[in-house]
Amino acid sequence: xxxxxxxxxxxxxxxxxxxxxxxxxxxxxxxxxxxxxxxxxxxxxxxxxxxxxxxxxxxxxxxxxxxxxxxxxxxxxxxxxxxxxxxxxxxxxxxxxxxxxxxxxxxxxxxxxxxxxxxxxxxxxxxxxxxxxxxxxxxxxxxxxxxxxxxxxxxxxxxxxxxxxxxxxxxxxxxxxxxxxxxxxxxxxxxxxxxxxxxxxxxxxxxxxxxxxxxxxxxxxxxxxxxxxxxxxxxxxxxxxxxxxxxxx
Amino acid sequence: xxxxxxxxxxxxxxxxxxxxxxxxxxxxxxxxxxxxxxxxxxxxxxxxxxxxxxxxxxxxxxxxxxxxxxxxxxxxxxxxxxxxxxxxxxxxxxxxxxxxxxxxxxxxxxxxxxxxxxxxxxxxxxxxxxxxxxxxxxxxxxxxxxxxxxxxxxxxxxxxxxxxxxxxxxxxxxxxxxxxxxxxxxxxxxxxxxxxxxxxxxxxxxxxxxxxxxxxxxxxxxxxxxx
Numbered sequence: 001x002x003x004x005x006x007x008x009x010x011x012x013x014x015x016x017x018x019x020x021x022x023x024x025x026x027x028x029x030x031x032x033x034x035x036x037x038x039x040x041x042x043x044x045x046x047x048x049x050x051x052x053x054x055x056x057x058x059x060x061x062x063x064x065x066x067x068x069x070x071x072x073x074x075x076x077x078x079x080x081x082x083x084x085x086x087x088x089x090x091x092x093x094x095x096x097x098x099x100x101x102x103x104x105x106x107x108x109x110x111x112x113x114x115x116x117x118x119x120x121x122x123x124x125x126x127x128x129x130x131x132x133x134x135x136x137x138x139x140x141x142x143x144x145x146x147x148x149x150x151x152x153x154x155x156x157x158x159x160x161x162x163x164x165x166x167x168x169x170x171x172x173x174x175x176x177x178x179x180x181x182x183x184x185x186x187x188x189x190x191x192x193x194x195x196x197x198x199x200x201x202x203x204x205x206x207x208x209x210x211x212x213x214x215x216x217x218x219x220x221x222x223x224x225x226x227x228x229x230x231x232x233x234x235x236x237x238x239x240x241x242x243x244x245x246x247x248x249x
Numbered sequence: 250x251x252x253x254x255x256x257x258x259x260x261x262x263x264x265x266x267x268x269x270x271x272x273x274x275x276x277x278x279x280x281x282x283x284x285x286x287x288x289x290x291x292x293x294x295x296x297x298x299x300x301x302x303x304x305x306x307x308x309x310x311x312x313x314x315x316x317x318x319x320x321x322x323x324x325x326x327x328x329x330x331x332x333x334x335x336x337x338x339x340x341x342x343x344x345x346x347x348x349x350x351x352x353x354x355x356x357x358x359x360x361x362x363x364x365x366x367x368x369x370x371x372x373x374x375x376x377x378x379x380x381x382x383x384x385x386x387x388x389x390x391x392x393x394x395x396x397x398x399x400x401x402x403x404x405x406x407x408x409x410x411x412x413x414x415x416x417x418x419x420x421x422x423x424x425x426x427x428x429x430x431x432x433x434x435x436x437x438x439x440x441x442x443x444x445x446x447x448x449x450x451x452x453x454x455x456x457x458x459x460x461x462x463x464x465x466x467x468x469x470x471x472x473x474x475x476x
Contacts (some may be wrong), residue, residue, distance in 0.1 A: 014395065019344065072347030097345045104338050169357055170335035172260075202261055210258035212331050212336030214356060215433040221351035233441030236261055240439065243256045 001027040001087060004095040005040065006071040007052055010108050016092045019097075029088040031075060034059060034066060036087055050238040058221050059083040061224065066161030067166070068112055074163035074222050079223045081161065101162050103171035106206040118208040119176060125196035125204035127180045129189045142188050150180065155182035157225040164219035164227070170211030177205045178235035180205035185238050195242035202239050260334070266327045266438035271430050272322040275456070277317045284461050289470060294400020295391055301399045305381070325367065332360050355425040356433070362426040369419035376406055407471040416468040420461035427457035 010017030022044075027036050034056050036226040041051035057065035070076035075125045076085045084203070090096060098112060144152075156179070164175035181182040181198055182192030215233060220229045256262045284304065287297040303312050348357055355362065379385065381399055389398040407413055431453030436442070441451070 063264060070344060072343065072345040073350060099345070101345055102343055103338050105342055168422050169339075169352075171338040172258075172335070183443050202259060205383050209338055210260075213336040213437070214335070214359065215349075215429070217351035217435045218348065218351040218355040229436070230441045232440045235439075236264075236296055236437060237439030239259075239261050240265065243252060249250050 001029060001088075001090070001092045003027055003036075003093070006095060006097045007112070008051070008099045008102075009111055012110055013107055016052075025036055027087055029086070031087045031203045032059070033068070033070070033082050033085040033087065037123070048147050053109075053113045055113050056083060062159065063130075064161035067114065068160060069101060069166055073167035074101070075224055079102075079224060080225070081159075084224075086247065087243075091243065101166040103162075103165050103210065105171070105210050106162060106165065114162075116160070116211070119162065119173070120168040121208065122173065122177055122201055123180060126193060126200040127184065128193070129184055130192055131189070144187060147185050148186055150185050152186040155179045155186070155227065155231050158183075158227050159225060161223050163224060165210065167218040167222035168211065168213075169216060169218065170214055172213050173205050173208070173210035174232050174235065175223060175227055175229065177201050178231035181238055182231045182233045185234065194238070195246035196248060198235065198238035198242040199204065199246060199248055202235070250464075260331075261329050263334075264437045266323055267331065268434040270324040270327070272433045273316060273320045275427070275431065275434075277313075277320070278460055280313075282460050285467055286463070288400070288467050293405070294389075294398065297394045297400045297403075298389060298398060300390065301381070302396050320368075326364075328360060328363060353429065356429040358373060359426060359429060363423050365422045366426060368378065368396065369415065372415065376412075377402065394443050404471050404475055407468045408475055412473070413468040413472045417465045420465040423464070424457050424461035426460070428454065431456055 001022075005022045005024055006019050007022060009020045022040060024036060027039070031039070034054070037052060037054060042053045055065050055067050057063045059066075061081045064081070065106060066075075066082040068075065068082045070082070070085075075082045077089050078085050099115075100106075100108050100112045101114045103114075106116055109115050128136040136203055158176060158179035160176060162176070162229070163170050165173050166177075181201055183195060185194055215232075219230055220227065250258070257266065266372070284300055285297075288298050290292075290296045378404060381397065386397040386399065387401055388395050389401075390396070407416075432446075432450050435446070435449050440446075
């Protein structure tokens with residue numbers, strides 16, 4: 001395959017940045033998208049040019065590190081992570097536009113790398129449970145129904161990649177935040193901080209400068225882990241019931 | 250900041266106001282369309298004029314009308330707040346964006362649709378509502394009691410083709426606005442449940458077609474029966 005790549009290049013956060021066009025020859029359809037970029041970077045390095053910077057880690061679709069807004073969609077044309085996207089999803093001679101996630105809360109570090117620490121701060125604000133130290137508790141000490149466990153696990157599948165923010169026309173982080181609120185709110189272990197968690201995580205999400213939700217459903221459609229927007233409805237319930245009943249002024 | 254203002258200034262709180270005012274306006278539209286069906290009665294407007302007098306004099310309806318004004322203003326003001334906030338959340342936009350692959354057009358263009366509806370609303374209120382309250386309206390007597398002949402104003406107005414066209418086209422935009430707004434309001438209130446959400450979606454779809462269609466049929470009916 002021969003492809004034309006229109007890639008966003010930006011030296012640092014202060015640089016204005018712009019698109020640079022590269023031609024990728026001899027691309028195998030069996031390559032993953034990131035391997036295709038690896039080959040391009042090898043060629044750039046050989047020529048003494050600065051390789052294209054992009055985030056990646058496990059390359060198994062489980063860590064949430066890879067990003068890239070490919071041809072107008074986060075993680076490209078398939079509903080998966082970019083590392084699990086293969087070149088067979090593209091056709092020979094195609095022009096592929098690659099951009100970083102765009103959000104005020106996700107500033108560009110360099111090229112296609114964005115800083116997603118805003119997500120970490122939302123988690124720090126309330127995405128945890130308190131546990132007693134001491135002896136190891138018995139397995140299944142706390143009964144949890146299969147239905148509830150499944151719902152919590154569905155929400156816990158979120159890998160925090162930020163595709164929801166990238167896909168949302170408002171750069172809203174509600175799918176992420178709601179998944180993190182839900183996974184703990186559903187379980188008995190999450191009850192102690194339940195109200196404070198919803199209040200603090202929503203406040204932090206707003207403080208980071210993410211947009212509001214318009215219920216377009218784009219986040220759900222693009223989420224590589226299939227997180228449902230029913231979680232957003234649950235977060236809204238959690239938040240509204242928390243603000244009217246918690247002891248936090 | 251108290252907890253109330255803090256909540257109402259949060260993104261979720263602002264969305265809550267959009268949802269509650271939107272749902273109240275849906276209730277208003279339901280009442281408005283039901284009452285206006287009297288235009289089809291073919292009695293020269295007697296039932297319609299009597300209904301209009303009841304709606305402008307009954308104290309309970311008066312209270313509802315104030316709630317409607319507040320809802321309209323609240324819905325508009327908060328939509329401006331939210332749109333500004335949402336625009337600022339993405340200062341650099343994408344060069345290529347494929348929104349149609351993951352979301353419905355109406356859901357991405359509620360602001361545009363709402364603005365068109367607002368323009369229609371100004372024309373509509375100026376033509377009928379303002380005239381009814383402060384304008385010169387000819388009187389008509391039924392069974393010894395005097396009524397404002399609003400039916401005459403309506404039927405005169407809809408002799409103009411451009412006005413009929415404006416009403417019909419505006420109702421199409423209203424339909425698209427409702428096609429997203431109806432179910433979306435329930436989602437924002439947190440009412441997303443596998444038992445009820447499918448029903449809400451179906452009712453929303455029927456509503457967003459039926460109500461604007463009924464509204465649009467009124468100027469058309471009056472226009473074509475006035476000759």
